Amino acid sequence: MRDILNDLEAGKYLSDPDPVRRAQIQMKTPLPKRFYKEVSVVPVEAGFAVQLDGRPVRTPGKALLALPTEAAAALVADEFA
Numbered sequence: 001m002r003d004i005l006n007d008l009e010a011g012k013y014l015s016d017p018d019p020v021r022r023a024q025i026q027m028k029t030p031l032p033k034r035f036y037k038e039v040s041v042v043p044v045e046a047g048f049a050v051q052l053d054g055r056p057v058r059t060p061g062k063a064l065l066a067l068p069t070e071a072a073a074a075l076v077a078d079e080f081a
Contacts, residue, residue: 039081041073048073052080 016022036052043049046066050057050073057065057080067073 036080039077041070041077043070050077050080 015025038053040051040054041048042051044064044066046064047068048070049064049066057076059065065076067076
């Protein structure tokens with residue numbers, strides 16, 4: 001435990017020794033990991049699904065993101081666009 005605390009005091013695990021600069025680095029908004037060229041809404045069995053570059057959007061549980069109305073799917077598609 002003392003080794004960990006000594007390492008923290010020595011600044012080995014800090015992104016920058018200057019606290020102001022470290023706060024600036026940590027406050028930066030991360031950029032999206034991927035940009036999509038085409039967003040579309042397509043009818044599916046469960047309603048309407050959003051597709052990004054022809055591939056369906058999935059939930060974190062790997063289920064297809066299907067919305068009951070086309071208007072709701074269009075709102076979600078606008079967020080991706």
